[in-house]
Amino acid sequence: MSGRQDDRLREQGQAERATASAAGDSQRGGRLRRLRDRLRVWWRNPSIMRAFFVYALVWLVAASAVTLVAIDALMEVYYRVSEEHRSEHVEVNAGPYIYDAQTDELLRATPVYLQDFYEQVVFVAFVNSAQSYSSAGVVAGGWNRDMQAVDATMELLRSDPSYRVSDWGGNYTENDYLQTDGTPYNPEATVSVSDLPAYDARERAERLQTVEEFANTNLGEDVVLSNVAYYVSLDEASYLTWIGWTLRLVAGVGVPIVAFGGLAVLLFRRFYRRHIGGPLSVLEAAADRIARQDLDFQIGAVRGRELGRLGTAMGGMRSSLLATQRELWRTAEDRRRLNAAFAHDLRTPVTVLKGTLEMARMKANRAGSGEDVRKTLDTLSGQADRLESYAQLMSRVTKLEDREVMRSACAPSDVARILERQAAGYVATRGNGCKLLFSLGDAMRAAGASDGSVAAPDAGGAAGAGDGHVVVPDAERAAESCPEPLSIDMQLVEEVLGNLLGNACDHARSKVEVSVDLLQPEQSSLAAGARGDVRLELVVTDDGHGFTAEALHHGCDPFYSEAKSAEHFGLGLNIARTLARLHGGAVELGNLEGGGACVTATFAVDTNEENR
Structure with missing residues (x-):
């Protein structure tokens, strides 16, 4: 029974130790996992x-x-x-060595420093301990960690000039320090083997006589003392x-x-x-x-604490701009619907008013009314016509925003030809005798179009032909060499050019200039935020008075005009800007340095896209 109980207790102890060991391993593993998780969080x-x-x-x-x-x-x-x-050379002990003039030999020495001064030393050597150089002393195998070195001898130094003898230093006098600015020892200096006896005798006499410390001590005949010692090394250049x-x-x-x-x-x-x-x-x-203005997206996670905060701030800015943009869109949509309803509701009473005025004019004529009555009716009829025109323009402006841009491929030469003919015809019929100067930019000419300056004919006839059309010789001869046509809605561009020419002809004194060019993405600076497409640029200038400071800021606003009349409601430039924006461009107003207005319109005509 006692043996079984002992075995049971032994097994129970082993199980407890195994459980404790497993628990310790699990605890250590848990600490390592927690440390690893902390490092991951710290570096995330x-x-x-x-x-x-x-x-x-x-x-x-x-x-x-x-x-x-x-x-x-x-x-x-x-x-x-x-x-x-x-x-190929004998490996020698570095030293120190002293030179024994009696035997003309180098003796391996031991330095003895006096009174803990390392600058004052006596070198002690034993004559009988010198090792003679012989061919047997050469260590086979060369330079290795197991090699055996021999003491240098004068015979070795004279037979192999690859060895360098240098002064060990020490025992310098005060005069030595003064003459060398405190550094009498030169580790790079060497002593020639042939000059060694004379050098040793001179230095022993000039240096501190530390040997005198042992003058009264009997060291034996085999002991040689010196205050000058040397070390020997193998010149690196030899191996x-x-x-x-x-x-x-x-x-x-x-x-x-x-x-x-x-x-x-x-x-x-x-x-x-x-x-x-x-x-x-x-x-x-x-x-x-x-x-x-593409705000319908989310800014992804940005690595880094500082740049992450910047990304969060940009995300907030995007959200704020998106909310503002949506509010502006709702406001613009409400205004568009209001304008459409106003134009629609105004059309019926204007029609009734015009009919009533026409009946009143007929009755006045039958009754033989006086001149004053007829003038009054004509004035009222003119105002009714103006109201009808206003309602039609309101309806047109409202529909412009829903207009679809119908792009098609068109060669630059065809674009130049169409725009030049339209400009010449418009100025000929509505230019009040102004002269038209039409030109093409360098990029447009390089794309295959040619330009010419064409004087607009008067309203009574066409230049060079009796059919009422302006002949444009340069555009007719334009080489269609552009490998990629322009993606453009020509009807829309023509409408914009017509509105710009109408504004220029109303203010020009004697001439109107039109310039057409192609802008590469890096050249196009209008319409901040617009995509980097190739852009068609129309520049219309006149020699009038130019825009006022107020007109430069509000000239493209709807119904803005510095001189409103019965025929003009201040919508021409607004319509031009709306159409240009539909075509991915913009309209910019400016003044020429010498006087006159300058209106620039751009249109996105990416040569790599048929339709956007």
């Missing part, structure tokens, strides 16, 4: 500064790691290449080839530039695309649609 929508800091940290760590690994690999290759050439120099240059300069520069380009290009360029492209696309 970071600020530009936070994102830049993370990218900069990643760049610094990655570039440093790549640089260290690449330098280590290149230097390993450098060591292997250098070993092949360094193996370093152009391959070695290239490897060192690449490792020291090329690798850091490539690693830090290349990773900077890759990482910061990605940073720009994700955190600056990408969000800006979303905002730019939204701004373009808002500029085109």
Whole structure:
């Protein structure tokens, strides 16, 4: 029983430990998941500064790691290449060495610093400890970590000029410091092997006599003391080839530039695309649609805290503009319906009034009424006609907004021919003797049309022909070389040109000028927010008094006129603007520098679209 109970207790303990271990693992896993989720939330929508800091940290760590690994690999290759050439020379201990004039030999020495002053030192060597140079001392295998070095000897230095002997330094006098501005030691200076005995004797005499510290000490005959020592090194030029120099240059300069520069380009290009360029492209696309008054869309999520707030602000602006646009549309629609109802309701009483006036005129004539009565009836009849014309114009303006633009393909040469003939005919019949100057712009001529200046004939006849039509020789000879015709509603454009010519002829003194040209997308500046299409431009100018400051702002408003008359209600420019807008363009008013009005109308005539 006792054994079974022990087994049961043992199994129970193992189960408890397994449960505790599983619970610990689950708890650790839960902490890791929570940490991972926090990092995801922290990085989901970071600020530009936070994102830049993370990218900069990643760049610094990655570039440093790549640089260290690449330098280590290149230097390993450098060591292997250098070993092949360094193996031709004996590897010697660097030193320090002192020169023994009695034996004309270098002795391996040990520096003994006096009173903790590193500048005051005594070099101690033992004559019997010197190692002689022989061919057996050359280490096979060259420069490697397992090589064995020998002590330098005068025989070795005289036989192989690849070794450099340099002063170890120390024990300089105050005068040495004064003469060299505080730096008497020159690590680049070398001592010629042939001049070493004379140099050693001179320097021992001129430097601090630290050897005197051991003058009263019996060190034995084998001990040699000196206040001057040397170190020996193998000149790099003896084993370093152009391959070695290239490897060192690449490792020291090329690798850091490539690693830090290349990773900077890759990482910061990605940073720009994700955190600056990408969000800006979303905002730019939204701004373009808002500029085109295309407000029926939602601005997508914009990455980044700062640009995200800007996107939210633009979304609010879009919503506000959309609400305003809808309110304006409702107002315009209400006004259009009101104008239509007014024009319709006015037509019946005007018809009744005209009929009544006609009957009254007939009765007056039968009754033989006086001249005053007939004049009064004529005046009333004229006003009734004016009311009828007004109602008809009101009805026409209301219907203009519902007019459909009927586009068709038309060659630039045909457009120029039609517009020139219409302008010549209009000025001939209603121009009050004005002269018409018609011209084409450079883009229009390049598209295959030619221009000419045509004087409008008087109302009694046509120029050059007796059929009442103006002959346009240049337009007739226009080469139809434009590969892409214009997508245009010619009837609509002609109506606009007629309204502009009517306004110009009413104010011109002696001439009216018409210019036709094609504008590329970057040239078209009218109608802010309009799409970037190829645009047909009509410019009509006259030599009249020009527009007043008020007319420049309100000249295209309905029923605006500086000099209203029975025939004019101030709707010509308004109709022209409405039609131009239907065709994707606009009308702009201006004045010439020398005097006279200038009206510019544009029409979207995209050569890549038959119909919009």
